[in-house]
Amino acid sequence: MDKYSNFEALIAEQTEGRDFRVRVALREGAMVASIAPHGGAIEPGTSELAIAIAGNQLSFAVFEGTKATQNRELHITSTNFDEPRCIEVVAGARTAVAIHGENSQEATVFTGGADMMLRSHINNALLDAGFTVREHENPNLQGKSPLNICNRGTNGAGVQLELSRGLRNTFFESLNAAGRARQTQEFHQFVDAVHQGLSRAGLL
Template sequence: MILKRVCSFLSSTRLFACCCLITLIFAQSATAASVDIYRNFKELRSNTVENVDYEIETTVTDSDVIVIAIHGGKIEKGTTELAYALSSHNNYNYYSYTGLKSKGNSTLHITSEKFDEPTASEMVSKSKTTLSIHGCSGSEEFTYIGGLDTELGNKIKESLTKYGFTVLDPPKNMAGISPNNIANKNMSGRGVQLEISKGLRTQFLSSNNDKLKSYVLAISEAVNSIQ
């Protein structure tokens, strides 16, 4: 009887272990499936329709600063709106790659290191200062600041903090320190990447957009202090 109980326990343990292993495999597969569908913009353009699935918005000024939202529109909501507000307030150059699909806009995502849309690449290459606006998950209101332009990044951090915003050090995968990151492909070889939580971006899109105005003022103050 004791032997039967032991065997039964071992069988249950093996079954539990197998279930855990299967769950882990599926979790890893789900993670792997979340990577970008397209390796570059040429590949994306061959499989989508401009002005139906996405559109490209630009404003060209005589500024040496550019604000870009390469995951704009419905891809990372609120990033286009912030980039446009910031550029309009300061007469900066502006670029947004904007998702327009009724659903599934995440399929339009191309990571910063591989984002090579020609107009964006040309505009960034002619600019001395680049602000790349992104969205990240998180219901709380915070900003990760990354990029190779640590001098400007630190000034932006100080200014945002002064205006009452929370700034955190970015996780490694959002640090924006790769030379291949489009934010760092300007004339100086270093830009600033801002990852803004969903919670804060939701506030930007609310009918009372005081937070958006304050955020724009904070960043403007930092950028213009070094111009």
């Protein structure tokens, strides 16, 4: 259960620049927004991945927990996530790829979202790169609701990638702030695979 039902409720108690930060880039002509609505220390490693996937071509939006402790309380579920700058970035793109963190230890990418064609392209590219890919058994982690932030681009459908903790552990020296600054070969292989999927879909 989230502590906050939306961003307005969150900012009534939390302070930007101390407890959280928002980083966005809305790039002209970009068809894809790469996003991490639970970045920083909320779901560690997701904002680094979203920004790396965006590179210099795609738009991005990350909401990051920066508290010393208890960052999980900054989690706003994806169907309620309404931080205005992030919404603007997603609304300015055709589709979105949302990066999330899931807590299981098996190294798995759980793919979801309403864009079945783009999901298929990304799934296949990840499989080609040697990643384990499947749909999560929990319907709440499948990203299919039209209210989900990943499905709020102009085509009404996007992709949600839930990355297990076991997988994210392989992407960084560790999942603390210092460790996330040192990324592994697996991190770059994942980013490259997502790019391959976007390219196969004609979006990159």
